[in-house]
Amino acid sequence: MTQWLGLPALAASHGGQIDDMLGWIHIFMLILFVGWGGFIAFTLVRFRQSRNPVASYTGVKSHRSTYLEIGVAVVEGVLLFGFAIPLWAARVDRMPPANEALVVQVTGEQFAWNVHYAGPDGKFGRTDVKLIDSQSNSLGLDRNDPNAKDDVTNLNQLYLPVNRPIILRLRSKDVIHSFGVPEFRVKQDAIPGLTIPIWFVPTVTTEEMRTRTGKPEFQYEIACAQLCGLGHYRMRGFVTVQTAEEFQKWLDEKIKEQSAPDPFR
Numbered sequence: 341m342t343q344w345l346g347l348p349a350l351a352a353s354h355g356g357q358i359d360d361m362l363g364w365i366h367i368f369m370l371i372l373f374v375g376w377g378g379f380i381a382f383t384l385v386r387f388r389q390s391r392n393p394v395a396s397y398t399g400v401k402s403h404r405s406t407y408l409e410i411g412v413a414v415v416e417g418v419l420l421f422g423f424a425i426p427l428w429a430a431r432v433d434r435m436p437p438a439n440e441a442l443v444v445q446v447t448g449e450q451f452a453w454n455v456h457y458a459g460p461d462g463k464f465g466r467t468d469v470k471l472i473d474s475q476s477n478s479l480g481l482d483r484n485d486p487n488a489k490d491d492v493t494n495l496n497q498l499y500l501p502v503n504r505p506i507i508l509r510l511r512s513k514d515v516i517h518s519f520g521v522p523e524f525r526v527k528q529d530a531i532p533g534l535t536i537p538i539w540f541v542p543t544v545t546t547e548e549m550r551t552r553t554g555k556p557e558f559q560y561e562i563a564c565a566q567l568c569g570l571g572h573y574r575m576r577g578f579v580t581v582q583t584a585e586e587f588q589k590w591l592d593e594k595i596k597e598q599s600a601p602d603p604f605r
């Protein structure tokens with residue numbers, strides 16, 4: 341129904357609602373634009389000087405414009421209370437239970453996205469500023485913490501299983517960044533000092549999207565949507581959506597790789 345908006349392909353379960361809302365707002369704004377534009381043109385002709393050499397001190401007596409204004413306010417009210425607020429409530433207040441979802445911590449920094457999985461124990465390991473090493477441990481994960489043993493970290497590559505609720509906990513190490521993936525219809529600022537959760541259910545794997553769009557190189561791209569410094573333009577990450585089996589395989593391999601004892605220690 342919202343094809344005419346030319347939005348990026350949709351790949352999240354809640355996206356239809358967002359697109360519908362965008363569609364209705366565009367239609368309403370078009371009506372307002374034509375209405376107001378027409379009204380200005382009408383007044384220019386109707387109240388031209390040659391026809392009205394003397395100003396009228398009583399002005400318009402008809403209440404038609406008032407009724408029109410009320411009509412506009414009513415439509416705006418319906419958009420706000422009927423569409424926007426319920427959608428906001430569903431997106432922000434009603435998080436899926438953490439045990440049904442995959443929880444991933446995503447930390448923005450100048451100029452990269454750090455991805456952190458809790459591993460099979462479901463517990464994120466302790467992180468410490470003192471352990472941060474920009475080459476080998478950009479999150480400062482304490483591998484001596486038992487909760488951190490099975491944790492997986494990754495840079496700029498977010499792997500997700502399809503058709504499962506995903507909760508991303510957005511954080512930032514330095515300035516305000518913004519996590520945006522247009523196909524998932526999500527965009528949320530990551531703010532230093534805060535952990536902000538967002539959630540969505542990806543519905544199309546990267547593989548499937550490549551077939552659908554006919555682009556063999558297609559990638560879901562995380563765009564930093566806040567101007568965050570000189571390297572902002574290169575702050576891009578990628579999301580790979582896989583089947584549940586593929587994702588589990590990837591995660592298991594990563595766990596094996598990262599929990600192996602460091603030979604240089």
Ligand SMILES: [Cu+2]
Pocket residue numbers: 448449450451516517518564565566567568572575
């Ligand atoms: Cu950024």
